[in-house]
Amino acid sequence: MPRIDVALAEAFRVLKFGGRFLCLEFSEVDVPILDRVYEEWSMRVIPRIGQAVAGDGEPYRYLVESVRKFPRQERFAAMIREAGFSRVDFTNFSGGIAALHSGWKL
Numbered sequence: 001m002p003r004i005d006v007a008l009a010e011a012f013r014v015l016k017f018g019g020r021f022l023c024l025e026f027s028e029v030d031v032p033i034l035d036r037v038y039e040e041w042s043m044r045v046i047p048r049i050g051q052a053v054a055g056d057g058e059p060y061r062y063l064v065e066s067v068r069k070f071p072r073q074e075r076f077a078a079m080i081r082e083a084g085f086s087r088v089d090f091t092n093f094s095g096g097i098a099a100l101h102s103g104w105k106l
Contacts, residue, residue, distance in 0.1 A: 008083035015105040021085055023101045026067040031095035073099050
């Protein structure tokens with residue numbers, strides 16, 4: 001999603017009053033040591049799995065790079081607020097490997 005602000009504004013526009021926005025994203029790992037293990041896994045193993053399964057590892061390298069460029073949890077939560085959502089929150093899973101973000105149109 002090249003324009004996150006535009007996508008969030010559109011999500012806010014199409015939701016009815018009382019609607020909830022949810023987004024599950026890969027995020028910044030916040031557990032020491034796990035962050036380095038996950039980094040190595042992402043850069044070395046995921047593209048190899050893509051090569052073995054799909055015959056092309058390049059899209060999986062792009063996936064890993066796009067995850068790195070995605071805003072960190074606090075910044076993405078701020079962007080959701082800036083789009084107009086209320087009661088914005090996020091929950092980290094697996095030490096921050098993934099995060100579930102939510103916001104309400106109130």
